[in-house]
Amino acid sequence: MATEGDVYDRNCPSRVIANHATGQWGSLVMGKLLDGTKRFSELRREVAGVSEKMLAQTLQALERDGLVHREVHPVIPPHVDYSLTPLGTQAAERIRGLFTWIEDNLPHLLAAQDAYDARRAENV
Amino acid sequence: MATEGDVYDRNCPSRVIANHATGQWGSLVMGKLLDGTKRFSELRREVAGVSEKMLAQTLQALERDGLVHREVHPVIPPHVDYSLTPLGTQAAERIRGLFTWIEDNLPHLLAAQDAYDARRAENV
DNA sequence: AGCGGCGCTAACTATTCGTAAGTACCTACC
């Protein structure tokens, strides 16, 4: 192995990429793009809560990492398509796996939160 | 389905849990704990770059979500063990999957960054 | 006797993020 990655090394570039892919907006955008090509404004609407600033910033980071492909159609009004690269698709599948797991196990997770809060309450 | 989770709804509790699990420190901590029970100071050392404040905060969030188990041994000097719950183990496996994928594909990702930077440079 | 390790917490500061507005151009409507 010529290049070795270690996300537990704070100076390893893989750490930065991991932050882009697992960050709040990066992960949600990747997950959405797994459904297919989307326009900027579609993502803005579908990834609820993201601001235009953060969406633009997130997409630029993911594009630089080679996870997202940006295609500009030089028409008026502007039309820009975002899609996953083959590389990005592989990453997105893993992210989506986590999200669906969380969604499927939400009842257990919420129950754990309640139990935790109850324990806290009685120990005061 | 009684309880429905949707990480793309900004008010869904799954969004918060997803942020804990995919956040910079949360994801790294979960990944590390997949190797087995760790003490606070072990995590601090092994998750390079985390501050004590963020580690404590992160562990508390993960504990509340039922992903991490915290066991205090009331001895002096203090001894606290952190481990993954069965629930946390499932989530951590998915996180680890993403990390190892990133580490394995680092050369491709770095190449993509270089290509992107080169494209930017000539278009100036 | 002093230093460092243990697992935190509190106060302060640096960095990041969200909010709101501006850009330049077009379509549709009244």
Added chain:
DNA sequence: GGTAGGTACTTACGAATAGTTAGCGCCGCT
């Protein structure tokens, strides 16, 4: 024909969030 709205962003500023430093009480080691 003037206003409202949509496209894909960028910029400036206040608010939230993260990192830095210090301290705590107690211990073993030297």
